[in-house]
Amino acid sequence: MVNLNIGQKIQKYRTQRGLSLRGLAEKTGITASMISQIENNAVNPSINTLKTLAETLDFPLYVLFQEDSDPEQELIVRKGEYRSIGNRNSEVAYNLLTADTKASIEFVLMEIPPQTVTSDKDRSHVGEETAYVEEGDVTISLNGEPFELHAGDAVRIPAGTGHRWFNTGDKMVRVIFAVTPPSF
Secondary structure (H helix, E strand, O other): OOOOOOHHHHHHHHHHHHOOOOHHHHHOOOOOHHHHHOOOOOOOOHHHHHHHHHHOOOOOOOHHHOOOOOHHHHHHOOOOOOOOOOOOOOOOOEEEEOOOOOOOOOEEEEEEEEEOOOOOOOOOOEEEEEEEEEEEEEEEEEEEEEEEEEEEEOOEOOOOOOOEEEOOHHHHOOEEEEEOOOOO
């Protein structure tokens, strides 16, 4: 059987909100003793009690029923452990710098080898993007208009803007970009 740690989750939200047991009891009408027992997993509260606590502490009820996961796996991506995304048959490498695409933003490291273009034509997507050239010189086409970018330059690519990248040089280009909402 899966331990959902409902009591620990409620206690976490209560302490994040700066509420004591008595303070939460006053706001919910549930006794401080009952809340303490819930937080210590000593009782099995009703759905209505959980709903009241969730509404008062301003979090969605469903989070109480999700399995706990390892925060490090959800939040941290270690060097060399990037997940490759995009077209695996392409010379251009796309590595996800965020742990997953569940959040409202994603960060990606794009590596463009020398004499390579990212696409045969300008492509657009729903999300807005901001890109930072970490290394190298590159040309970006925005709706057919070319712009030269160098290490340290950044560009905002509005949603729906056709774009592609050209590395016409003889060195690897590395670009870090953020997309919201995630589109890979």
